[in-house]
Amino acid sequence: MNRRTLLAALPWLGVARHLAAAETVKVVASFSILADMTQVVGGEAVTVASLVPVDGDAHQYQPTPSDLTSIHAAVALVENGLGLEGWMARLPQAAGFKGVRIVAGAAVTPRQMEEDGRSITDPHAWQDPTNAILYVRAIAAGLAKALPDQATAIAARAGAYIAEIEATDRWISSQLAGVPREKRVILxxxxxxxxxGARYGVTLRFVQGISTEGEPSAADLAALIGQIKREHVRAVFVENMTDPRLAATVAREAGAVLGGAVYSDALSAAGGPAATYLEMLRHNTALFVAAMTGA
Ligand SMILES: [Zn+2]
Incomplete structure (x- = not known):
């Protein structure tokens, strides 16, 4: 091969290398926040799909036939646990899934909360970054089991990501440190x-119960509006995946303002204000602090 022929062949060698690098394995996560964490930990070795789409409701979801195909092809399946994904229970068996199941929230110490007068497990553990660190450890351990030849790289990425989560946790604490306790109330x-709220000393009020299915009664709303007035709650926040009309009504009746869209159970689309887990934490905190301080 002369020099000219060799140079002509080089782009093709580059294409071959590129194709080899693009051969990633598939991982499925139940919802977008877990998908983001899993993609960070898995890096270029994996392509992560989320069953519940961005801006979707992880409490209620109707799986599709293509979800079964995705799960069947996946080497690992990541779920939150803590009672969040009731709709997922029969999916792995229905899909003939043979990979590694990862319950990201398995090591979390769960909080209890009220729903329809009974105490249930609160599934939203990821909203405390110290729990997210437990999630990342569980995801890293599961991915390393599914992809043993990648174990060292997975552990390194998980370690770097945990350092970022810790830095974000310190940033949130510093943002809230300037807000007097009595003003740390959000709805x-x-x-x-x-x-x-438990992590950062913020008192929470809410319009609906923990389930996004429940509709509050007129009496519940009247009680809530009275409470907002008494406690001088300044702002009412609406999650990205819920109907904003109810919160808007409550805010108006109580003389509070709508504080903007916060992200609780789903990320925004790419390019939105909360396209990653860490961006979501920073976005929510900035909106909360602005409302609490009247900025
Ligand atoms: Zn939720």
């Missing part, structure tokens, strides 16, 4: 921020 359209 959201569904009760998704209990872990966040």
């Amino acid at each position: 959201t359209s569904h009760d998704a921020f209990g872990y966040y």
Whole structure:
């Protein structure tokens, strides 16, 4: 091969290398927040699909035939646990899934909360970054089991990601440190921020119960509006995946303002304000602090 022929062949060698690098294995996560965490930990070795789409409701989801195909082809399946994905229970068996199941929230110490007068497990553990670190460890362990030849790289990425999560946790604490305790009160359209509130000393009020299925009664709403007035709640927040009209009504009746869309159970689309888990934490905190301080 002369020099000219060799040079002509080089682009093709490049294409071959590119194709080899693009051969990633498939992983499925139940919802977008877990998909983001899993993609960070898995890096270029994996392509992660989310069953519930961005801006979707992880409490209620109707799986599609193509979800079964995705799960069947996946080497690992990541779910939150803590009672979030009731709709997922029969999917792995129905899909003939043979990979590694990862329950990201398995090591979390769960909070309890009220729904329809009974105490249930609060599934929204990811809203406390210290729980997210437990998620990342579980995801890293599961992916390393599914892809043993990648174990070292997976552990390195998980370690770097945990450092970023810790830095974000410190940033949130510093943002809230300037807000007096009595002003750390927020109201959201569904009760998704209990872990966040417990971590950062924020009192939560909510319009709906923990389930996005429940519709509050007129008496519940009247009681809530009275409470908002008494406690001088300044802003009502609406999650990206819920109907904003109810919260808007409550805010108006109580003389509060709508504080903007916060992200609780789903990320935004790419390019939106909360396209990653860490962006979601920063976005929500910025909106909460602005409302609490009247900025
Ligand atoms: Zn939720």
